[in-house]
Amino acid sequence: MKAEPDAQARLLDLQELDTGLQRVEHRARTLPETAEAAALKERVDQIDSELVTAQTKVSDIEREQRKAERDVDQVRSRADRDTKRLESGQITNSKELQNLQSEITSLARRQAELEEVVLEVMERAEELNAQVVRLTAEREETVAKYTEVTARRDTAAAGIAMDRDTIVRDRERVAAEVPADLLALYDKLRAQYDGVAAAPLRYGRCGGCKLALSTVELNDIRATPADEVVRCEDCRRILVRTAESGLGGQAEQ
Template identity: 80%
Template structure:
């Protein structure tokens, strides 16, 4: 394949633009805000799950508290009723009087036990309320941070897209200055070799694979006309001769 030296040199400009597009694409895929937003979303979701679980426990404890308070009220009512009977003087039987006094004492002990239960349940309820308050605050904080990070991610993505648009336009302009057959070969090689289809020959070294060419290879390149498209024997990329190629007396671009 033949192409004017100037057209071959434009391949290096095109390669620089394509490499920049690759970098921009990588940046778009690996924005740190994307990973941070995912982490915050996961945390907010976990906090939501924990909050629902804590709220469910609060509801359960509230039912337990109402039940315990109801039990206390029932025992208190019964004890008050028995106390009034005792104080009325209507009971004349000694045995019945003794039984009533024993029942009042038993109800007193039962009431004390139930009141301890109520206190214990109330303490659990207070602790759970504090947990619900804390989880709700942490969830809101995570949601706020997630929203903030999403905004930063979108801003960064928009800036990258603006750069991609600019570089793409430059690429279209440069590609239009390269012969179609040379451009097709370059694009084919770029697809085969990690996005690099053309590389400069500088100081006897290929800029694509970074390997130094042998004396035999350099002499062969010297033998080619300036418009002959040459390729690296090692990586097979298009090798563009430059003023720093190290080819000695051969006319170089």
């Protein structure tokens, strides 16, 4: 393939732009704020799930507490009623008095047991309410941080998008100055060789694979017309001759 030296040199400009575009797209894919925002969103979702569970348990324990308190009230009311009967003097039968006193004693024990249940339920309710308060505070803090991180992510992404648009416009301008057949070869090689299709020959070394060319290879290139497109024998990328190629002025023909 033949192309004017200036057109070949434009490949290096095009390659620099394409490499810059790769870097920009890599930055867009690897923004630290993206991963951080995802982790924060996951934590918010987890907190929401924990809150639902805790709030459900609070509702259950509140029902349990109300039932326990009703049980205490019922026992207390019955004990009060029996005590009034005992103190009224209306019961004279000794057997009946003995039974009533025994029931009052039994009710007192039952009331004490139920009051212990109420205290235990209240302690559990207090722990669950504290958990709800803690989770609610953590959720507010996490949501605020998520909002701040996503704002930074969006700002960074917008800046990257602007950089990308600038590079794309410059690439279109430079690509228009490269002959169609040479551009087609360049694009084909970019797809084959990790995005690097053209490299400068500087001081006898390929800028693509970084390997030094042999004396025979340099002599072959030196003998090749300046408008002939040459390829690196090792990496097969387009090798663009420059003033620093080490060819003794052949690149300036």
